[in-house]
Amino acid sequence: MSGAAPPVSPTRTPTAPAPAAPAAAKIVIAGGFGVGKTTLVGAVSEIDPVTTEAVMTAASRTVDDTAAVPAKAATTVAMDFGRITIDASLVLYLFGTPGQQRFWFMWDQLCRGAIGAVVLVDVRRFADCFGAVDYFERAGLPYAVVVNEFDGAPTFPAAAIRDALAVDARVPVLSCDARHRPGAKLALVALVEHALAVRRAAAARARAGRAVGTGPHVR
Ligand SMILES: Nc1nc2c(ncn2[C@@H]2O[C@H](COP(=O)(O)OP(=O)(O)OP(=O)(O)O)[C@@H](O)[C@H]2O)c(=O)[nH]1
Ligand SMILES: [Mg+2]
Numbered sequence: 001m002s003g004a005a006p007p008v009s010p011t012r013t014p015t016a017p018a019p020a021a022p023a024a025a026k027i028v029i030a031g032g033f034g035v036g037k038t039t040l041v042g043a044v045s046e047i048d049p050v051t052t053e054a055v056m057t058a059a060s061r062t063v064d065d066t067a068a069v070p071a072k073a074a075t076t077v078a079m080d081f082g083r084i085t086i087d088a089s090l091v092l093y094l095f096g097t098p099g100q101q102r103f104w105f106m107w108d109q110l111c112r113g114a115i116g117a118v119v120l121v122d123v124r125r126f127a128d129c130f131g132a133v134d135y136f137e138r139a140g141l142p143y144a145v146v147v148n149e150f151d152g153a154p155t156f157p158a159a160a161i162r163d164a165l166a167v168d169a170r171v172p173v174l175s176c177d178a179r180h181r182p183g184a185k186l187a188l189v190a191l192v193e194h195a196l197a198v199r200r201a202a203a204a205r206a207r208a209g210r211a212v213g214t215g216p217h218v219r
Helices: 037-044 101-111 123-139 158-165 181-214
Strands: 023-031 053-055 074-076 080-087 090-096 116-121 143-148 173-176
Touching: 023 037, 023 101, 023 123, 023 181, 037 080, 037 090, 037 116, 037 181, 080 181, 090 181, 101 123, 116 123, 116 181, 123 143, 123 158, 143 158, 143 181, 158 173, 173 181
Parallel strands: 023 090, 023 116, 116 143, 143 173
Antiparallel strands: 053 074, 080 090
């Protein structure tokens, strides 16, 4: 063999291969009314978040209970949107849901294509997030329970929160202050890890099922 070198273009210099683009994943931020969904998306997003806040008028006073969040003057009527780069390999697109039940018809659209969801919880109002937990259980979408640490709210061990919400032991239960990026980012990372673990387990079960289905039949 002569071992001739490949021809070199006179006009192009060899360059390093371009780095692979990060994978993108969609995450839903859900939970009851006024639990801090818009706050979390805004705190972690590296782009100006898209919000759809409408001023709360006197007309909603009998419907929306703002006792736990007296400073609340606006509510999400469609969605929040933000983006966070987790590392060189992963970018998350965050979709915050409206909290009020009268806007829940939008959840199916918001959840389409998502790999997982955060259910934000205010421990002073556990019941407000039951609907979100039920929704993701029924949808089969992996979710993490994330307690928003409101000032002055009591704290509970993760096991007590799991009991109060009747969620499976495999569902991650974490807490963070939705106003602060580092803790909120850690909660999102935990959700992604959980969603990947659920997917891997499902794929392993499918492989095992195929192996059983195609194996030799013993009578
Ligand atoms: N002290 C404290 N206040 C918070 C925290 N998170 C949110 N808030 C406040 O609580 C209120 C509700 O926050 P939002 O982010 O609008 O809640 P939301 O869940 O998006 O509300 P809806 O979309 O209307 O359901 C706002 O007045 C926030 O400033 C928190 O971690 N600590
Ligand atoms: Mg909101």
